[in-house]
Amino acid sequence: MKIRIKFAKYGAMKFIGHLDMMRYFQKAVRRADIDIRYSEGFSPHQIMSFAAPLGVGIESYGEYMDIEVLSMTSAEDIKLALNGVMAEGVEILSVNVMPDNVKNAMASVAAASYRIRKKSEDARTAAAGGGEDAADDTAEEFPITDLGGKLQAFWSQEHILYTKETKKSVQEIDLKQGIYELSAEPDGAVRMLVNASSGGNIKPMTVMEQFFRFAGADIPQAACQVIRLETYADMAADGEAHRFVPLADVGKYS
Amino acid sequence: MTRPCAGDTEQKMRKLALSDEILMRVEKPARYIGNEINAVIKDKEKVAIRFAMCFPDVYEIGMSHLGIQILYSMFNEWEDVWCERVYSPWVDLDQIMRERHLPLFALESQEPVRDMDFLGITIQYEMCYTNILQILDLARIPFLAAERGEDVPIVIGGGPCAYNPEPIADFFDLFYIGEGETQYRALLDRYLENRARGGTRLDFLRSAAKLPGIYVPQFYEELYHADGTVRGRKKRYADIPDKITKELVLDVTKTHYPLKPVVPFIKVTQDRVVLEIQRGCIRGCRFCQAGQLYRPVRERDADRLKEYAARMLANTGHEEISLSSLSSSDYTQLDELLNFLIEDCGRRHVNISLPSLRIDAFSLDVMSKVQDVKKSSLTFAPEAGSQRLRNVINKGLTEEAILHGAALAFEGGWTRVKLYFMLGLPTETEEDIRGIGDLSNKIAAVFFETVPKEKRVNGKVQIVTSTSFFIPKPFTPFQWARMCTKEEFLDKAYLTKQGIMEQLNQKSIKYNWHEADVSVLEGVFARGDRRVSKVILEAYRRGCLFDSWSEYFHNDIWLQCFADCGLDIGFYTTRERAEDEIFPWDFIDCGVTKEFLLREWKKAKEETVSPNCKKQCQGCGASRFGVGICREKKTESYV
Structure with missing residues (x-):
């Protein structure tokens, strides 16, 4: 299932660059125990993509990433679980299940x-x-x-x-x-x-x-x-x- | 959490010590903002003690250190203590802080270090000594402990370099010798008692000086003979100890472990969960300081480690876990622990990063399960090029074992091998040095013998041979040894290179060597006395900082400072010590006796090997702690 996550990034977190934010979310997904899909191969990685990179020093209330999950209870549960493991200055604003045919966030x-x-x-x-x-x-x-x-x-x-x-x-x-x-x-x-x-x-x-x-x-x-x-x-x-x-x-x- | 309005969130949040403008100007601003997952924020009004814990190097290095994570976690578990982290501001921020007179701050509260009760500095390597002065300077703490007033934090040093604290003794109020888990609570309690009593800084230091493992340098004076060697020590008070015995955790399974380590935002050197499986090492390599300091070997129970692994992965979200110890292959429950991790981590998509294991059938099997064989390399550390010299240094690894291990590895698909050697070891001859090239060549030859042409990936094998320069360290059998000069070191590196060039398989061998200048200086600091401190202070004043970073190491300034302070580098490095010489660090009891070390020094010169602790006790002195390996039955067959 394709999940679109909208988040805010503000305060001290504006100094965390795009690549480090990706690493941050990879760890957050593990902490929140989300059943994310992994790629095949010798070193599998999480299926996760970000919409538009944000420059260092810029705050945002409209950031997006897509993930694929193998199972879930509800979008609201994913939002709660992620918000439970966030650092101050990153906040999950919404979680939506997307139709399978939707283009990924970056391409959209x-x-x-x-x-x-x-x-x-x-x-x-x-x-x-x-x-x-x-x-x-x-x-x-x-x-x-x-x-x-x-x-x-x-x-x-x-x-x-x-x-x-x-x-x-x-x-x-x-x-x-x-x-x-x-x-x-x-x-x-x-x-x-x-x-x-x-x-x-x-x-x-x-x-x-x-x-x-x-x-x-x-x-x-x-x-x-x-x-x-x-x-x-x-x-x-x-x-x-x-x-x-x-x-x-x-x-x-x- | 309610959604803040765009643009007006700053007032509600923790204020940063540095302005946006500064943070946008410096490299990697994430080094300075704190706020990481599992960083501990407390209400400063509700704690009695504020402790700044410092690793005097850049954030990415400091954040990778397990010891600080242990103490940080233990301190913050105490309700009345708030422990925060401090790292060296990198050169870009250092300059800005000096220009604008900004005080050094702790990451969690972003408040000045100067306002804390304690500044604890872990001293992991000698080349960070000028960084210690940077920390004091930027924090606005007087360099010399004797000149500090009542309103300045108590500055504590710890870590391996605290075992010879004399070259930096003037800069510290006290040193904690040994493992941190045991005496800190007592030390902080004495601080609180002293404060309640209205006692002074001096009162506290006098009280602290009587605690086990605590050394207050300003209460002792170092005395010298006319030839510059140490004559003895004089203490200022009768009721403080002559000898300081290291602190040791008796049961490492039951001691504190940081189950919620801080997770950095930026990539750091050790970006993974670290499981410390044991402390100490049974091997007794004669050049190795850690192998003596952390005796006796104490293992942590594997079941406890399995539980820790699960909890730490859940608490951090790290995608990798690694084992930490001086010699993991000697951990008795390694098989059980690794099998568990391979299964459990595989399920969680967590990678296992293996420490250097002895290369044998078992370790190769494990490695092939957790690494991409084609991409990873194998490491051997023969340390010396000939069996004769390996006997001198008591490195048990034989050429036969290396070649056998290499053959197994090549059969398993590995094509990259790293070899580590030291140059300048006691008794070393040209023949020993040539042995480095010979051994590298033999390993390459094993590849061509073992792997048929059609199975060779890219048709070749890659041997990377690296040498570092041997530096005699306190509390090792080589503490009496002569160290080479820079010129001798470079000649030896040249000879090594020549030796490799002459080999049949030289095209498969790449040779790296270390810089010699910095090794010479490290040699001075390692075995230095209290007089060396004025050189360190002078070099710092003339701009030396981040000496462990080659691009910032200024050998010319250091040489000039030694000359201007009237100290001879050779006195500390190239002089072989007499057997009865008093060393600057002799007042510290690290558990291993000087008699034992001297015995080992003599055996080294006789090229005689000492069996490891599992095989036969060598009577080093550590058995008096009555724990760990010292209590176990010996196995004559253990290799």
Whole structure:
């Protein structure tokens, strides 16, 4: 049986990288005594796959992984069992049994939504002396007047070009078609829905950097706190451009 | 748990000592955040003692150490104690902490080490000595115990290097000599009593100095002859012991075991459940310090180990389990334990990682069940290239046994063999060194004789021959021995390489050797006296840190520090000691007597082998503990 697990990752756990999170869950599944399916061969491994890797330092309330189990009592029992063995900062939000014909989580990922805030100054530099007053993560508004209007103007451009430099190549990329939503929230955060598919993934901070340049604001990347809110599949019917559905709900469409 | 609102979770959670900005800048931030599965969080208002337990090396090394897991678990089982972990900040964070004046913190509470009652440091190898000073420095604890005020944690040292504590004696308030399970409760109780009485730091140390196994260096002075050797010791108080006897667990089956070890997020060196099957070793190899320090051999009951294995796997979720001991093949219940693990772990999809077993039909059978034969390699540790020299070092392994084991292994499908040797052993000749190449070649030849051409995987065998340099250690029969100079070591490595190049099968043999500079320094620390401490402090002040990591080892700085402090390296390394010389560590009683060690030193020079403890008692002195192997009947036929 294919099981889709949605989880949150926050607090200190945002510093645990993708590969270590996979190892973490492999051990968690054993601690929770879940009857997971193993591969064949000399060193069998658990049948487990993750949706979209999350960068170190980013919190998320919409992470997904798929596992296959040989037996189970109920999805709710799996959720309880896993939550009983989690570290502080990882939480199982939902567990769903998926129809067998559903594409795996990684292949399904089409988009992800993010919320970006500016960290306050004292959150960025630990107070000398450590302890109580150090590293208090509080957010403040971006120093950009009419944030919502500027975001709208930025997004309305015909092209949003940026030059991607890798070791091998320099490439000009148009972000425009990969940004599906971009707006300001009442508390001064930026919210966006962007392409997260394996072929066209857009990092939220890439959009933010282009936006800061557009808005003439000098805000370093380290000053921003990024939170992934949800990961989506695209269940568009013929003739539709997109229909983004949270990965947890994909089963209802197949 | 209720779902926190996105973005406002930080206030509810444990605060980290380091800011996001720092954690994003350093390599592997997971080294510093704590929060691992089975890490113990207590209410600091409800505990009487806060204990920071430190392994002075990087997290991945420190987290792999069983001893700390044992003490951490035992301390935290006591309701009035909160034990937390501390590791060396890696060089990147070290620099940031210095620039920004950030204090060293413990992983669990993320609070400064300086605010704790105790800082316990396990000292597993000599090359971590500057890291100890880094820990003290970043924690803002004065380097010298004698200069510490009332508001600073009591600094305790333990582990194998505490058996010659003198080179680092000035930096510690006290040393705990021997196995940690036995005296810590009494020590902490004395601390609590002293505090209730309103006693000072000195009052506590005076009271602690009378406990078995506890050594308070500042109460003793080391005296020297004009030639620099130790003349004796003078103590400051009449009521403290002249000799410190090591602590020993009498029944290892009934002692504390960490059934819920901390599970790291990042990959560490020992990323698995570790079952300690026994302590001590019956073999008595004359170069080996552990083989003497942990006598007598005491076995843990196999039924108890089976139960531990199941519970630890359930508590950690680890996918691998390994056995720990100095010589697993000598564990009497090995067959039973391994058969159980193979069946039980197979069912759970848990891998078994085998320690180095003696290669014979039994071990090869077991290995073929738990390893992919094509991918794994076999290890032999002859330690010396000739039978003559193996007799000198009392390494029972014969060439016949090695070649027979290799033939069995090649028949079983293995094609990779690792060989470990030491260079610079006492009495070593060119012929002994050439023996390393000869033996490597013979093993390769066995492959070509044993495995017909059509059955050879990739058509070849791979022999990896490694040499390390012999360093005489305290409490071994070789504690009197002369150690080689760097140049001699390098000549020997060159000769070994030449010897291998001349072999018929040299294309199948790969040769690795160790760096010589660091071995020389390790030799000084191993048999050093209290005067060496000023060199260590000076080298640390000039930037030495992480000396066990070759990329951070600065031999030139060390040499300059010895010169500037007026100490001669050769005095500690290349000098063969007189039989009646007083050693800096003679005031410690490790259970084995100096008379026994001297007997063994003489037998070594006569190339005479001593039978192992199962065969015949050699009267080492450890039988006075009245436990373990010393109480068992001897078997003349045991090999």
